[in-house]
Amino acid sequence: MPVLTVNNLAKDYGSLRALDGLDLTVERGQVFGLLGPNGSGKTTLLAILLDVIHASSGSYSWFDGTGGKHVRNRIGALLETPNFYPYLNADQNLSLVATIKGISNPSLDSLLELVQLKDRRKSPFKTYSLGMKQRLGLAGCLVGDPDVLILDEPTNGLDPEGMVEVRQVIQKIAAQGKTIILASHILDEVEKICSHVAIIKKGKLLATGAIGSILSSEPTVEAGAADMERLRQFLTTCFLVKKVSRADNRLILELHPGRTPAELNQLAFESGIVLDHLVLKRQSLEVEFLEITRK
Amino acid sequence: MNPLRLLKLEWSKFSPSGTFRVFAGLYAGSFALVVFLARSAGNNMTMTANGETSHPMAGILNYPNNWELLACIGSWMNLFVLGTLGVFMIAMEFSNRTLRQNVIFGLTRLEVAVSKLVWAVALAWAATLVYLLLAFGGEIADGQGPGLPPANCVSGFFVQALGYLFLGNLFGLLIRQTALATLGYLAYVVFLETACKWLFYFSVAKTRLLLFLPDQVLGALTPLPIPASVNHVINSSPYTRPLSITEAMLGALVYLALFAVLFCRKIIKSDL
Numbered sequence: 001m002p003v004l005t006v007n008n009l010a011k012d013y014g015s016l017r018a019l020d021g022l023d024l025t026v027e028r029g030q031v032f033g034l035l036g037p038n039g040s041g042k043t044t045l046l047a048i049l050l051d052v053i054h055a056s057s058g059s060y061s062w063f064d065g066t067g068g069k070h071v072r073n074r075i076g077a078l079l080e081t082p083n084f085y086p087y088l089n090a091d092q093n094l095s096l097v098a099t100i101k102g103i104s105n106p107s108l109d110s111l112l113e114l115v116q117l118k119d120r121r122k123s124p125f126k127t128y129s130l131g132m133k134q135r136l137g138l139a140g141c142l143v144g145d146p147d148v149l150i151l152d153e154p155t156n157g158l159d160p161e162g163m164v165e166v167r168q169v170i171q172k173i174a175a176q177g178k179t180i181i182l183a184s185h186i187l188d189e190v191e192k193i194c195s196h197v198a199i200i201k202k203g204k205l206l207a208t209g210a211i212g213s214i215l216s217s218e219p220t221v222e223a224g225a226a227d228m229e230r231l232r233q234f235l236t237t238c239f240l241v242k243k244v245s246r247a248d249n250r251l252i253l254e255l256h257p258g259r260t261p262a263e264l265n266q267l268a269f270e271s272g273i274v275l276d277h278l279v280l281k282r283q284s285l286e287v288e289f290l291e292i293t294r295k
Numbered sequence: 296m297n298p299l300r301l302l303k304l305e306w307s308k309f310s311p312s313g314t315f316r317v318f319a320g321l322y323a324g325s326f327a328l329v330v331f332l333a334r335s336a337g338n339n340m341t342m343t344a345n346g347e348t349s350h351p352m353a354g355i356l357n358y359p360n361n362w363e364l365l366a367c368i369g370s371w372m373n374l375f376v377l378g379t380l381g382v383f384m385i386a387m388e389f390s391n392r393t394l395r396q397n398v399i400f401g402l403t404r405l406e407v408a409v410s411k412l413v414w415a416v417a418l419a420w421a422a423t424l425v426y427l428l429l430a431f432g433g434e435i436a437d438g439q440g441p442g443l444p445p446a447n448c449v450s451g452f453f454v455q456a457l458g459y460l461f462l463g464n465l466f467g468l469l470i471r472q473t474a475l476a477t478l479g480y481l482a483y484v485v486f487l488e489t490a491c492k493w494l495f496y497f498s499v500a501k502t503r504l505l506l507f508l509p510d511q512v513l514g515a516l517t518p519l520p521i522p523a524s525v526n527h528v529i530n531s532s533p534y535t536r537p538l539s540i541t542e543a544m545l546g547a548l549v550y551l552a553l554f555a556v557l558f559c560r561k562i563i564k565s566d567l
Contacts, residue, residue: 072401083392
């Protein structure tokens with residue numbers, strides 16, 4: 001059963017079309033990444049799904065419309081920067097979230113431990129660093145043990161250590177079988193966490209599917225030689241190579257199916273070119289994303 | 296939707312807030328202070344005319360006039376302190392983006408609107424309680440047995456407090472920025488409505504309907520304890536004759552319903 005179905009969703013801000021007829025389905029248990037450059041419509045989409053803004057047209061349904069009137073209590077969400085009452089501390093703010101969700105005895109201890117805020121639980125929210133605010137936002141999402149988590153740029157503003165911690169928390173939650181919808185422009189983050197992905201640009205859905213299906217099945221090869229121009233001329237005419245592109249001081253090649261870097265190395269040597277750099281690389285989401293969004 | 300849960304939610308939000316506590320203290324404190332000063336001045340005020348000394352304020356503090364005087368003093372507190380608190384309660388949520396966050400956490404838009412209205416009702420009750428305590432307290436201090444308050448004074452006071460809170464809420468919701476919304480509210484109740492009323496009165500039509508503008512109606516719920524001579528002058532023209540308590544109450548109830556509907560509609564329809 002799909003957890004979320006989005007049909008032809010559109011949102012206009014005056015003459016600007018932020019979402020343009022978006023269709024999307026998220027199944028139970030998926031860790032679903034929403035990828036897109038800044039301003040692509042990711043946050044607008046999530047804000048509509050959370051009823052913070054209204055769609056101009058189209059529709060969406062949670063749990064196939066079977067969630068009943070308390071459907072929102074099954075969803076935990078962090079949209080952009082978390083906004084809590086600045087004069088209230090972590091305990092008080094999370095208790096408010098529990099009241100909103102109709103939970104009488106929330107287990108705040110374990111939540112605060114999970115996001116490592118137990119020792120600052122009595123400090124007012126306004127005294128927190130950006131990373132601490134983000135972690136409290138994550139704890140807020142988890143109040144009531146929701147089935148679905150919506151996370152919009154959850155590692156925003158965190159230092160590298162904080163980013164790793166938040167990713168680990170998300171992976172831990174995903175391992176419990178919960179559905180996670182994660183919007184991010186950090187491709188590495190999505191690649192590490194998500195099982196499925198949708199790529200959005202200018203409010204339009206460009207591609208969607210399992211990460212494996214989005215990534216090209218053919219590996220890429222990074223090559224370099226003392227005479228890069230001669231190498232480039234050789235590769236553009238070489239029958240083993242499907243595509244050549246330049247990245248910094250290296251050439252990125254896509255080989256024809258079944259061809260190997262060893263064959264390429266041998267052929268180059270026989271043509272009088274000695275390669276001083278040859279690395280087999282799996283296609284990264286970053287390369288695929290750039291390719292899709294540039295089309 | 297459980298109104299008690301929503302009331303608990305609003306209490307948890309606002310009771311620890313320093314600004315809210317200042318407003319609450321200002322309301323009760325300044326109300327009590329003005330009543331104390333009025334009582335001191337009233338008891339000591341004497342007028343000498345033609346060699347005869349009289350106490351013009353003497354009767355005004357006796358039952359049941361004391362209830363009218365206190366309602367009149369309280370009406371200024373309602374207009375300035377409660378109304379501004381009404382603006383703050385909404386505009387603060389917008390400046391902190393917490394109203395939006397409440398919806399993200401799962402509160403429905405209707406619950407958001409109802410929680411604010413329920414909280415305003417609770418605050419209006421609290422304000423009325425301050426009024427009752429000050430009036431009964433004064434009677435006990437004067438050695439009078441506490442008499443039953445006139446029903447129209449208490450109900451009028453409550454409806455007026457609620458009216459200014461709702462009006463403030465509406466200004467907060469429409470303008471959203473705390474300083475601008477507060478300024479807008481105060482400008483409206485202090486001079487904009489009155490200026491519009493007189494402008495219309497002198498340049499368009501002399502009609503008694505002008506007395507049914509929101510602030511005029513809410514103000515008329517607690518009539519000024521005016522000396523009979525002045526009252527005679529005001530009542531001589533049908534256009535300036537104040538609204539009766541019944542007219543004011545009916546008008547205020549219509550406005551309360553209108554403000555509540557507009558408030559809910561705006562919250563439900565707007566992007567947060």
